Amino acid sequence: MLLKCQRDPFLQEFTARVVSCQEVKKGKKKHYEVVLEDTILFAEGGGQPCDHGTLQTLCCDVSAGVQGLNLTQSDSVNVTDVQRKDGTAIHTTNKPVTAESNVKVALDWTRRWDHMQQHTGQHLLSAIAEQQYNMNTVSWNLGLEVCHVELNTTELTDEIREGLQADVNKLIRDGLSVVTSVFSSKEDPGLSSAHTRGLPADHSGPVRVVEIQGVDQNMCCGTHLTNLSQIQMIKLLHTESKRGNTLLYFVCGERLLNTLHSALAIHTSLNSLLTCPPDLFVGQVTKIQKEGKSYKRQAEKLSEELAVMLAATLIQQHGKVMFLQRDEIDAEFSVVLQRQLKEETESRVLLLVSGGTGAAQFMLKGPVELINKFGKEAGTILGGKGGGRDGRFQGKFSDLTKVPAALQFLRDNIS
Ligand SMILES: [Zn+2]
Numbered sequence: 001m002l003l004k005c006q007r008d009p010f011l012q013e014f015t016a017r018v019v020s021c022q023e024v025k026k027g028k029k030k031h032y033e034v035v036l037e038d039t040i041l042f043a044e045g046g047g048q049p050c051d052h053g054t055l056q057t058l059c060c061d062v063s064a065g066v067q068g069l070n071l072t073q074s075d076s077v078n079v080t081d082v083q084r085k086d087g088t089a090i091h092t093t094n095k096p097v098t099a100e101s102n103v104k105v106a107l108d109w110t111r112r113w114d115h116m117q118q119h120t121g122q123h124l125l126s127a128i129a130e131q132q133y134n135m136n137t138v139s140w141n142l143g144l145e146v147c148h149v150e151l152n153t154t155e156l157t158d159e160i161r162e163g164l165q166a167d168v169n170k171l172i173r174d175g176l177s178v179v180t181s182v183f184s185s186k187e188d189p190g191l192s193s194a195h196t197r198g199l200p201a202d203h204s205g206p207v208r209v210v211e212i213q214g215v216d217q218n219m220c221c222g223t224h225l226t227n228l229s230q231i232q233m234i235k236l237l238h239t240e241s242k243r244g245n246t247l248l249y250f251v252c253g254e255r256l257l258n259t260l261h262s263a264l265a266i267h268t269s270l271n272s273l274l275t276c277p278p279d280l281f282v283g284q285v286t287k288i289q290k291e292g293k294s295y296k297r298q299a300e301k302l303s304e305e306l307a308v309m310l311a312a313t314l315i316q317q318h319g320k321v322m323f324l325q326r327d328e329i330d331a332e333f334s335v336v337l338q339r340q341l342k343e344e345t346e347s348r349v350l351l352l353v354s355g356g357t358g359a360a361q362f363m364l365k366g367p368v369e370l371i372n373k374f375g376k377e378a379g380t381i382l383g384g385k386g387g388g389r390d391g392r393f394q395g396k397f398s399d400l401t402k403v404p405a406a407l408q409f410l411r412d413n414i415s
Helices: 109-133 158-174 253-274 278-316 331-340 368-382 400-413
Strands: 013-026 029-036 053-057 077-085 088-093 102-107 137-142 147-151 178-183 195-198 207-212 216-220 234-242 245-252 321-326 349-356 359-365 385-387 392-397
Touching: 029 077, 109 137, 109 147, 109 158, 109 207, 109 216, 109 234, 109 245, 109 253, 158 234, 234 253, 245 253, 253 278, 278 321, 278 331, 321 400, 331 349, 349 368, 349 400, 359 368, 359 400, 368 385, 368 392, 368 400
Parallel strands: 195 216, 321 349
Antiparallel strands: 013 029, 013 102, 029 088, 053 077, 053 102, 077 088, 137 147, 147 245, 178 207, 207 216, 234 245, 349 359, 359 392, 385 392
16 A cells, blocks of 8 residues: 555645554563554655654544644654554554544654655666666665665766766756656556666555656655755765675765765864865875874984983982883883893882873883782782783882882882
8 A cells, every 4th residue: 555655745744543552662661663544654665764753642533624633742752763564654652642543643854855855866866877877776775974876887987977967967957857656566567667676575566656757767665856856966976896886975955065064164174273275285184194203203212212311210220129100101112111121120120100190000020039029019009900920010000199108118128
């Protein structure tokens, strides 16, 4: 059966009788599955996502006429999903509605309008790609931000993409009609020239054919615009290879405006950050990246020199325990320091402390027997946890005020 959304895709409100409402539990969560006598909410199919909307219980019989109905606002429930099951649209709601009651079905028109713009745009794009460029559509996707058609080609050049975009936009400007007809079945002889791309595999019964006047005929269960001019404009985006085919991304209508709006907002932000106009962005970023690499190299060199100098001062410290505390000790600095002190730590113990209150690290390095004997206890005095082997013990702690006690413990016991 064709639903009201398919018979009249521009209808935004509708009154229907509730056939059934069933509670469904999934773990701790529950929702309701509502079947209506008829619906203007499209169930996902033919590549088009489902509609969203609301159901609002009416307080009196629909047969009294729409004018005589009063609405009970508190009975409004959200429809968050609509799926087709054996030809019936199942509405998922957050609250129950009463079977046999009448409800006002309200469509989320912004979402539907977007879907119809992308969907009708896809019909046109696929038709022209096939007729003008011999590229057939294998599948398509109406995504949250961008859509794509999967074309059976590996040779979609920039030149072809530009030509395809120009051809499709010309037809949009021409404002050709989009007409939907209904045939008795898929086998109807009048359907010989129509594609079956948009028809669900398990479809039976009457079929709808969506015709772009003089351009294309396509069997499809979805909702469509009535004139190509309503698409407003199409922009073909990037491509991706997929198993011998090409995904061609696109946006139509309001989405194109939203995409442009986002791009311009990024331009404005970059303009402020880079202090140059958009045509100089790439050059400016390239310059900054180059400078960044140069600074990094210089910082690494200076860090290495500092580690070498500090190692020399540590060697000069008295006693068997060498101690260094710095706000930050990165891995490379630590490696250089340990390399410089390799010979020294064969007979002496090194205690390294870095970081700030709440997120500090310590490392002990020295003769295996000394680290095995005192490492764990030094870590306990610091109030931290750690581990290690082969003359190294390291871990994390949070209270820097405990460092002097740990150092004193090591100096008292290692001499
Ligand atoms: Zn369609």
